[in-house]
Amino acid sequence: MLRLRTLMGNHPHAAPLKKGDVRSDLVALDFADEPVPHEAFKPFVRDNAFDCGELAIVTILQAREYAKDIALLPAVISARFHQGSIGYNVSRGELAPKGLEGRTVAVRTYAQTTGVWVRGALTHQFGVDCSKVNFLTFDEAHLAEYRDPPNCRPAPKGANLDAMLLAGEVDAGIPIALASNLMKDERIRTVIPDPEAAARDWHARFGAAPINHMLVVRKSVLEAHPRETRAVYEMFAEGKRRMAPQAGDIDFLPFGVEATRRALEVVIDLAYEQKIISRRFEVDELYEDARRVLEGKPG
Numbered sequence: 001m002l003r004l005r006t007l008m009g010n011h012p013h014a015a016p017l018k019k020g021d022v023r024s025d026l027v028a029l030d031f032a033d034e035p036v037p038h039e040a041f042k043p044f045v046r047d048n049a050f051d052c053g054e055l056a057i058v059t060i061l062q063a064r065e066y067a068k069d070i071a072l073l074p075a076v077i078s079a080r081f082h083q084g085s086i087g088y089n090v091s092r093g094e095l096a097p098k099g100l101e102g103r104t105v106a107v108r109t110y111a112q113t114t115g116v117w118v119r120g121a122l123t124h125q126f127g128v129d130c131s132k133v134n135f136l137t138f139d140e141a142h143l144a145e146y147r148d149p150p151n152c153r154p155a156p157k158g159a160n161l162d163a164m165l166l167a168g169e170v171d172a173g174i175p176i177a178l179a180s181n182l183m184k185d186e187r188i189r190t191v192i193p194d195p196e197a198a199a200r201d202w203h204a205r206f207g208a209a210p211i212n213h214m215l216v217v218r219k220s221v222l223e224a225h226p227r228e229t230r231a232v233y234e235m236f237a238e239g240k241r242r243m244a245p246q247a248g249d250i251d252f253l254p255f256g257v258e259a260t261r262r263a264l265e266v267v268i269d270l271a272y273e274q275k276i277i278s279r280r281f282e283v284d285e286l287y288e289d290a291r292r293v294l295e296g297k298p299g
Helices: 015-019 037-047 057-065 113-126 161-166 195-206 219-224 226-241 257-273 288-294
Strands: 002-007 027-031 052-056 071-079 087-089 104-107 134-137 152-154 188-190 211-217
Touching: 002 037, 002 226, 015 027, 015 226, 027 226, 037 052, 037 057, 052 057, 057 113, 057 211, 057 257, 071 226, 071 257, 071 288, 087 161, 104 161, 113 195, 113 211, 113 257, 211 219, 211 226, 211 257, 219 226, 219 288, 226 288
Parallel strands: 002 027, 002 052, 104 134, 134 152
Antiparallel strands: 052 211, 071 211, 087 188
16 A cells, blocks of 8 residues: 655544545555644655645645646645735734835745735735835745745844734734734734625635645656545545535635636736746646546556
8 A cells, every 4th residue: 555645734624534534445644743734835845755735826836837746636725815814013003905015014935825815915906016015024935946026025033923013013914824813913903904895806806715725746656656646636525525514605625627727727827927936827737647647547
């Protein structure tokens, strides 16, 4: 049986796989003890630390850009709207989206997927010219080959993004961990007013929920073990089927090439606009390896 080093957070649809309720006769997933998966994305793409698992979609696009050993499978692991993901300290006075131009915004990295979606909302919904925003970054991009644009500068060594936002030392920021309660702190207000309404407007205009993480496998694994790769995808699909139904009519965890197509088209456009990738990939290009495996076609 093939054993794969697997990076996967504690998502509801991954729980049946982690508990062993969903398994395969072909492949075993050795889940890494990584409670915060994004902290392991850098060794995933730089050091081949894992064979399969979740990666941020912008990291996946850059991995394709730099010809890394990564193949995308059509399975969304996490997604959310990000209109409420950027906040400011009210002690500095009111701050509207257009007011960000000429100001300093703290971000973990410029190429962070959340930042791409936030800048997309600021640009396409509120007319912000993000090239006029100064970004203060606190970490390197996951891909060592990538270089930030000129309107980025590194934070002082030892600085903490969340602490600087709470202290009012930056004009605005995206918290390190969106699952934290920082955006609920009474000192912090969202830059985008009424983020829930803005999210509904985004969905109506673009027709997709923003993808954060998707399922990947090493291309070398896919090529050497196509049946096992198909089994990995099928296990996660079964995990989703065993989840409690999602609230509302938006599928935040689409599986399948066509189900994920629109969200991928949007994030590809945004990453290209923001100069994070050098060309617009075609969705079918990203899925060429997965299609061959999932549809049982010879390589």
